[in-house]
Ligand SMILES: O=P(O)(O)O[C@H]1O[C@H](CO)[C@@H](O)[C@H]1O
């Protein structure tokens with residue numbers, strides 16, 4: 734048991750899926766896992782452990798933004814021994830070629846700042862995905878016939894961005910999409926020698942203004958979950 738996670742020792746699996754939304758965690762556990770058990774509800778941040786194809790898996794909400802994700806990822810890695818952490822999140826598309834519901838596999842996550850900024854200070858650290866997971870996810874996406882993109886994303890500290898110039902620069906540098914957690918997840922994984930990946934589904938097309946409903950964001954992204962699970966055990 735930690736300050737933010739009520740699970741007993743041994744109740745968290747080595748493989749953890751991390752959606753931002755705790756209700757997406759509930760949906761994933763109830764839809765994809767066998768015999769899911771609620772292992773955390775401290776602060777309403779739901780976590781479940783069950784099995785997928787015989788493998789132990791935990792699905793745990795990360796909350797929105799890097800400070801929140803940092804709390805859960807630190808405790809999952811340091812206190813519970815998580816070894817593979819895969820973010821399963823929504824994102825906004827920053828390229829015309831990326832459509833609503835497309836999958837983005839985040840090879841690298843650029844950012845203005847993460848909670849690790851105070852540690853890295855003058856270093857422009859390059860937060861990157863684990864290659865084995867990335868390859869497994871690309872293979873799984875290919876096998877499912879999903880429309881997917883592999884490349885760089887932008888992890889922002891804000892959802893409501895008052896700096897359109899930043900989005901323009903990101904788009905011009907080929908960034909596929911924007912979300913709010915992956916850069917810190919990748920940085921923590923590097924620091925602790927564990928594997929991480931972000932598998933994202935496009936919920937907003939920032940170039941056209943199209944957007945999915947909150948119900949879709951909670952329960953509509955099955956491909957992303959199946960790709961993440963397949964990658965974890967590839
Ligand atoms: O859908 P999730 O996983 O929460 O991810 C995205 O959605 C939230 C903003 O609506 C941020 O957490 C962003 O990263």
Ligand SMILES: O=c1cc[nH]c(=O)[nH]1
Nearest residue numbers: 823824825911912937
């Ligand atoms: O536009 C979006 C959509 C999801 N998440 C974000 O951070 N931005």
